[in-house]
Amino acid sequence: MTTVAERLAERLAARQVRRMFGVPGGDCNLDVIDAAARAGIEFVLARTETAAGIMAAVTAELTGAPGIVMTTRGPGVTNAANGIAYADLDRAPLMLIADAYEPELAPISHQRLDQAGVLRPMLRGAARLDERDPGGTIDALLDRALGDPPGPVYLEITGAVVRAEAPATRAPVPARPAPAAFEDAAVRQARQLLARARRPAIIAGLQACEPSAAAALRRLVAAWGCAVFTTYKAKGVASDRDPHTIGHYIGGASEAPALEQADLLLLYGFDPVEHPPGRWRYTAPVIELTRHAFDPHVLTPAVSLVGDLAAAAAALESAVEGTEWDMAHLVQLRAALRARAETADGPAIGPRGLVEAAMRAAPPHSRVTVDSGAHMLPVLHLWRTEAPRGLLMSRGLATMGFALPGAIASALAEPDTRTIAFTGDGGLMMCAGELGTAVQNRCNLAVVVFNDSSLTLIGAKQRRRQFPNAGVDFAPANFAAIAEGFGCPAYRVETRDQLAPALGAAFAAHGPALVDVVVDPQPYHEHIISVRG
Numbered sequence: 331m332t333t334v335a336e337r338l339a340e341r342l343a344a345r346q347v348r349r350m351f352g353v354p355g356g357d358c359n360l361d362v363i364d365a366a367a368r369a370g371i372e373f374v375l376a377r378t379e380t381a382a383g384i385m386a387a388v389t390a391e392l393t394g395a396p397g398i399v400m401t402t403r404g405p406g407v408t409n410a411a412n413g414i415a416y417a418d419l420d421r422a423p424l425m426l427i428a429d430a431y432e433p434e435l436a437p438i439s440h441q442r443l444d445q446a447g448v449l450r451p452m453l454r455g456a457a458r459l460d461e462r463d464p465g466g467t468i469d470a471l472l473d474r475a476l477g478d479p480p481g482p483v484y485l486e487i488t489g490a491v492v493r494a495e496a497p498a499t500r501a502p503v504p505a506r507p508a509p510a511a512f513e514d515a516a517v518r519q520a521r522q523l524l525a526r527a528r529r530p531a532i533i534a535g536l537q538a539c540e541p542s543a544a545a546a547l548r549r550l551v552a553a554w555g556c557a558v559f560t561t562y563k564a565k566g567v568a569s570d571r572d573p574h575t576i577g578h579y580i581g582g583a584s585e586a587p588a589l590e591q592a593d594l595l596l597l598y599g600f601d602p603v604e605h606p607p608g609r610w611r612y613t614a615p616v617i618e619l620t621r622h623a624f625d626p627h628v629l630t631p632a633v634s635l636v637g638d639l640a641a642a643a644a645a646l647e648s649a650v651e652g653t654e655w656d657m658a659h660l661v662q663l664r665a666a667l668r669a670r671a672e673t674a675d676g677p678a679i680g681p682r683g684l685v686e687a688a689m690r691a692a693p694p695h696s697r698v699t700v701d702s703g704a705h706m707l708p709v710l711h712l713w714r715t716e717a718p719r720g721l722l723m724s725r726g727l728a729t730m731g732f733a734l735p736g737a738i739a740s741a742l743a744e745p746d747t748r749t750i751a752f753t754g755d756g757g758l759m760m761c762a763g764e765l766g767t768a769v770q771n772r773c774n775l776a777v778v779v780f781n782d783s784s785l786t787l788i789g790a791k792q793r794r795r796q797f798p799n800a801g802v803d804f805a806p807a808n809f810a811a812i813a814e815g816f817g818c819p820a821y822r823v824e825t826r827d828q829l830a831p832a833l834g835a836a837f838a839a840h841g842p843a844l845v846d847v848v849v850d851p852q853p854y855h856e857h858i859i860s861v862r863g
């Protein structure tokens with residue numbers, strides 16, 4: 331006989347799921363862990379459900395298969411909420427599996443919550459598994475997770491059901507649903523606009539990370555010889571080494587002088603969730619290529635092609651009749667944008683010096699994850715990324731506590747790629763227990779801590795608003811000592827001469843290593859203003 335737990339494992343394996351993440355409870359999670367192992371799916375024990383959710387979502391981003399996180403009822407579900415929010419706002423297909431009470435336990439209120447209700451605003455779908463058609467229920471939910479936009483779904487299970495016999499599943503595994511075909515009239519209108527454009531520019535966003543979309547973008551840039559900007563989440567879809575890649579679209583001041591020169595903007599897989607609070611500042615007409623429509627949107631495009639990005643790009647490739655961009659000018663714009671991130675450090679180790687030292691020490695094609703905070707700006711603007719998903723971050727949710735779980739997911743999915751996690755001290759404190767997960771799984775990753783004993787990004791805003799310093803500084807912490815407590819090799823860096831040897835040793839290590847760098851936060855203030863305006 332096949333149990334429902336075994337059917338669940340079989341349906342996940344059929345979608346290429348190879349790992350699930352979580353913190354189990356003592357009831358049906360255990361049946362699922364056992365059934366999953368027999369279906370070739372490893373259960374990775376995380377230290378918090380939040381981190382497990384991020385690991386699952388990042389696994390989905392890297393592999394294309396849905397990410398799976400499993401928790402116990404009650405506190406397990408509520409503690410996973412930030413990971414579910416990541417999957418929602420950073421658009422990653424994810425399934426949360428959590429246990430609940432059987433109907434005969436209705437009088438029990440201990441650990442009882444409306445679990446689906448708590449999560450509902452973030453979910454693409456939810457279902458409680460029963461014995462009638464578990465395979466069909468699971469397939470339908472996974473289709474929703476993989477829809478447009480991708481996001482989280484919730485599957486509730488109970489012990490009586492997962493241990494029951496499962497009927498045969500008839501439903502075949504559907505492929506990811508094909509996006510809507512865009513309209514001919516929209517293609518004609520877009521081609522007319524492009525035919526008149528002399529200085530078109532492209533802004534590529536998170537949907538462009540999908541491999542066929544990224545390849546089509548590169549063909550478009552080569553055909554048009556135009557300027558291209560990427561959002562943070564799309565860093566690498568156009569290589570940072572290509573002279574056409576001017577820099578990042580952050581909805582800030584730094585890219586404005588370059589973007590204002592464009593007479594037409596093509597949004598390529600850009601999601602409004604990537605736009606910071608603030609208005610759209612450009613008057614040039616906008617052509618939008620997107621897998622799905624947005625409501626609300628930060629702007630009103632002149633025309634939207636809603637469908638497959640690569641197909642839309644192919645339909646527009648020959649529409650530009652000649653551009654006035656010349657290479658020397660593009661190179662100049664690119665240099666000017668980069669110069670804004672090259673603000674000077676003081677005499678102590680500063681954020682720019684740390685990023686540049688890490689760039690010199692990193693093996694080629696390393697993948698980078700970066701947390702939320704002031705330190706993310708020098709990483710995002712100075713690090714050179716050549717491939718889609720070469721840099722991972724939380725942009726839609728912009729959550730702290732991302733970089734280390736994200737790096738663990740990267741190291742597990744691609745053990746031969748060196749992953750480097752850049753994090754602030756505040757962000758690391760939210761997930762430091764995951765150093766134990768990295769050690770236990772021998773993850774090939776290095777954590778670099780910008781340790782300035784402060785929530786510096788918030789402190790900078792406090793200072794700008796002329797409030798006195800309060801509520802943002804930490805008592806100093808030694809993260810090298812903490813890492814060593816988990817059995818993770820670690821290096822404490824307090825002086826410039828210690829930096830390069832420590833980074834070199836950490837990046838060459840097999841398995842995890844941590845470099846705890848005491849940085850001077852003063853340079854951030856000028857850096858933030860220079861980059862964001």
Ligand SMILES: Cc1ncc(C[n+]2csc(CCOP(=O)(O)OP(=O)(O)O)c2C)c(N)n1
Nearest residue numbers: 703704705729730754755756757785786787
């Ligand atoms: C979970 C979460 N809590 C709070 C915030 C708000 N926030 C954004 S950046 C930041 C400070 C980050 O401090 P740290 O990790 O030390 O990095 P630094 O700014 O010092 O580089 C805070 C509190 C957030 N983005 N996510």
